[in-house]
Amino acid sequence: MTTATTIPNTLDTRDFAALTVAEHDDRMLVELTRPEVRNAIDETMVAELHAVCTHLENHPKILVITGTQHKGRGIFASGADIGQLRERRRDDALRGINNTIFHRIAQLPSPVIAAVDGYALGGGLELALAADFRVATPHAKFGQPEAGLGIIAAAGGLWRLKNLIGEAVAKEILLAGRILTGEEALAVHLVTGVHAPEDLLDAAQALADRISALDPLAVRISKQVMAMPAGAHPGVDNIAQAILFESDAKFDRMQAFLDRKNNK
Structure with a gap:
């Protein structure tokens, strides 16, 4: 007889060295903690981010x-x-070490928020680009300096940046080494808000609160359908809506709306 594997409800982080994790009912806060090397993304951090993703794929919540x-x-x-x-070397590039983890973060069921203060360069910017939302401080520095090191921004920067802020500014960053401040990033819609450093995490948490107030299943399905290729629409939208039309949350939330309207 095969015994079913029980997936723990909480993430075991006792052996983590590069991340500090705080888990709550509706969200998980992950802090990059390699300050002595300015949070450079090494294979230990990548492995720990994979563990976070495994957990959130099985227990979806805001990251x-x-x-x-x-x-x-x-x-x-x-x-x-x-x-x-x-x-x-070549085989390492083909493994896509950073590319794989950033793609996995981007594909998480629930929304991901990056709260950026200071440097978000190279892989740091590509990590932020994998998030659904970015908030920053005026002191944030966004850039892709890979070409200056003889390589390319191969972990999502070449296409996510262009898709998000447009080809013209993306080329300035990728081909001419431009670094954006927090305010400049806001102007090109790379970030959704700029906050003082002491208010940054509160702003990220407030955004998470807004997401958490919505129906989690509707948010998850909306994120998945938005990522579908153009040819999948409108059929995939109808199928997704059919699923939600049968959910308890749809009936409960709509009835609550009608009750509020009738009680005014």
């Missing part, structure tokens, strides 16, 4: 990713660990 402080300054992620990156 908030943020950085840490170093010498009084905020840092999101300064990029991939150059020491490790320098030693990687």
Whole structure:
């Protein structure tokens, strides 16, 4: 007889070295904690992010990713660990080490929020681009300096950045080394809000509150349908709506709306 595997309700982070995790009923807060190397993304951090994704794929909830402080300054992620990156060869590139984890984060069932203070360069920006929402401080620095190191932004930067902010500004960043401040990122819609450093996490949590107030299943299905290719619409929309039309939440939420309207 095959015994069913029980998936733990909480993530075991006792062996984590690169991330600090706080889990709540409706969300998970993940802090990148390698301040001594400006949160450079190494294989340990990637492995721990995979563990986070495994958990959230089985227990969907909102994910908030943020950085840490170093010498009084905020840092999101300064990029991939150059020491490790320098030693990687063709087979490592084909493995898509960072590309795979960022794609997995982007595909999580529930929305992902990146709260960015300080450097979000290279892989750091690509990690932020994998999120559904980005909030930042005026001190944030967004850039893709890979071409200056003899490589490309191969973990999503080349296409996610163009899709999000348009080809003209994306080319300035990718081909001419432009670095955007938080305010500049807001102007091109790379981020949805700019906040003082002491208010950044509260702003991310407030956004998570707004998401959490909606029906989780409707949010999850909306995210999945939005990611479908153009040819899938409108058929996939009708199928998704058919699922939601049978959900208890649809009846309960609509009845609550009608009750409020009738009681005015």
